[in-house]
Amino acid sequence: MDKPEFKHFKVTPASPTLGGTIEGIHLSEVSDGMAAELRTALWHYGVLFARDQHLTPEQQKNLALCFGQELEHHSFAPTLEDEGHPEVVVIKKYQSDKAKTTTDIWHHDVTARKNPNIAAVLQAKEVPFGADTMWASATAAYDRLPYALKLLFLNIDVDHDTVYFALRHDIGDATTAVEKLVKLGEVNTHPAVINHPVTGRLCLFIGNGYVKRVNGFTADFSELVLKIANELPRTPELQVRHQWRPGDVAIWDNFGTLHYGVTADLGDNVRELHRVAAWSPSVRPALDRDAAIEALMQTGPGKTQ
Numbered sequence: 001m002d003k004p005e006f007k008h009f010k011v012t013p014a015s016p017t018l019g020g021t022i023e024g025i026h027l028s029e030v031s032d033g034m035a036a037e038l039r040t041a042l043w044h045y046g047v048l049f050a051r052d053q054h055l056t057p058e059q060q061k062n063l064a065l066c067f068g069q070e071l072e073h074h075s076f077a078p079t080l081e082d083e084g085h086p087e088v089v090v091i092k093k094y095q096s097d098k099a100k101t102t103t104d105i106w107h108h109d110v111t112a113r114k115n116p117n118i119a120a121v122l123q124a125k126e127v128p129f130g131a132d133t134m135w136a137s138a139t140a141a142y143d144r145l146p147y148a149l150k151l152l153f154l155n156i157d158v159d160h161d162t163v164y165f166a167l168r169h170d171i172g173d174a175t176t177a178v179e180k181l182v183k184l185g186e187v188n189t190h191p192a193v194i195n196h197p198v199t200g201r202l203c204l205f206i207g208n209g210y211v212k213r214v215n216g217f218t219a220d221f222s223e224l225v226l227k228i229a230n231e232l233p234r235t236p237e238l239q240v241r242h243q244w245r246p247g248d249v250a251i252w253d254n255f256g257t258l259h260y261g262v263t264a265d266l267g268d269n270v271r272e273l274h275r276v277a278a279w280s281p282s283v284r285p286a287l288d289r290d291a292a293i294e295a296l297m298q299t300g301p302g303k304t305q
Contacts, residue, residue, distance in 0.1 A: 004044055008034040011041050011048070018046035018137045018257065019240030025050075027249060028059045035066040038251070042067065042119060043198050047135045047240065047252040047259075053123065054247040057085040060121055060276045063251070067119035068278025072110065075162055075184055080274070091122075092272040093263045103261025105169065106136065106233040107209030109254050109277060112160040112186040115284045117254045117277035118197070127244035128269035134241045134260045135252060136233035138203040142193055144235070145204070147301040149228065153192045153204060154293050156225070157215040162186035164212040189215050191287035192229070196255050202292060204229060205285055207258045233258050244273075255285070 003013075008031075011020040020041060025034065027050055042048055055063065057080060061071055064087075071087040073079075080088040091103060109117045122133070145153065163181045192214070194205045206229040214222040232238065242250055252259060254277070263271055 004040050006037045006041065008037050011045065014049065015240040017140050017238055018135060020045035020048055022048050022050045027053050027063050028055055030063060030066055038066055042251055042253055046137055046257045047250060049242055050249045051245065052247050053249040055123055055249065057088045060123055060274065061087055064121045064276040064278040069280040070278065072117055072277040072279055075181060075186060076166065087276055089275040090272065091275055092270065093266065104263045105208045106230065106258045106260050107207035108205065108258055111190065112162040112165065112188055112210040114188050115279050115281060117279045118283055119254055120252055120275055120277040122250045122273050122275045124244040124246050124248045125272040125274060126246065126270050127273065128266055128271060130262065131266055131271040132241050132243050132262045133250065134239055134262065135257045136238045138205060138256050138258055139201045140238045141232040142202045142204040144232065150296055154289060154296065156192045157189050158192050158206055159189050159212045159215050160210040161212040162210060165210045190285040191289070193292065194255065194285045194287050197283045203256050204232065205255065206230065
């Protein structure tokens with residue numbers, strides 16, 4: 001795709017594959033024209049970074065609404081609800097948290113929902129050196145697949161399940177009752193490859209988070225297939241990594257990218273970030289399967305799409 005030009009700000013690419021740093025604006029007040037350009041930039045770069053923003057919760061929520069009609073209320077994560085902002089998720093980890101975190105795996109957010117988040121706005125509050133966040137391109141991941149694997153993934157659907165996610169990854173704390181998560185009924189099946197809801201580009205929509213099983217496969221065959229998909233985000237050429245400073249903001253495309261919060265070696269330090277995400281009732285993971293398979297088959301084995 002051609003690099004877009006913007007009137008309200010400048011974007012410097014962060015890597016050849018994805019990511020861009022915004023300069024020349026403050027995200028506390030976003031006009032309609034600026035919001036339209038931010039959307040264009042996000043769909044092009046996948047994730048946008050802005051330094052020294054220090055947004056209030058209200059400003060962060062208003063920014064997220066540039067990308068979707070509704071603000072997410074998370075199923076189990078702690079929030080700023082006591083301060084009047086239940087839409088602001090608090091991502092916080094101490095050394096004692098051990099495995100009880102949802103950030104240190106490659107994942108798309110809340111994919112067990114019928115309508116997962118379209119985009120998210122993450123702001124650093126207290127982030128020690130090394131506790132970075134990484135993103136990987138889901139579109140580039142699909143593009144890198146050989147012909148036969150593209151054909152395989154275009155033909156399968158994947159089951160996503162919040163309860164499975166919570167149990168498998170040991171998330172939450174004593175207040176995260178499995179019975180509560182069961183009542184939410186967050187179980188959905190999505191195509192393994194989707195058309196991006198805005199650009200139409202094909203994205204490999206599998207992460208090592210809410211994904212339970214390839215629909216209709218035995219557990220053994222499912223694990224083999226999912227392992228192929230889950231290895232791709234580890235490829236350095238698909239990644240961008242952001243070293244946080246307090247007040248930094250990252251905005252990411254939840255369909256076109258996966259992300260990973262680096263939290264394994266913090267010592268006695270605290271890692272705290274606040275996240276607000278937006279979704280829309282009309283936007284869900286979908287694939288024009290017949291058109292995608294026909295287009296792939298026209299390229300032939302051994303050729304790039």
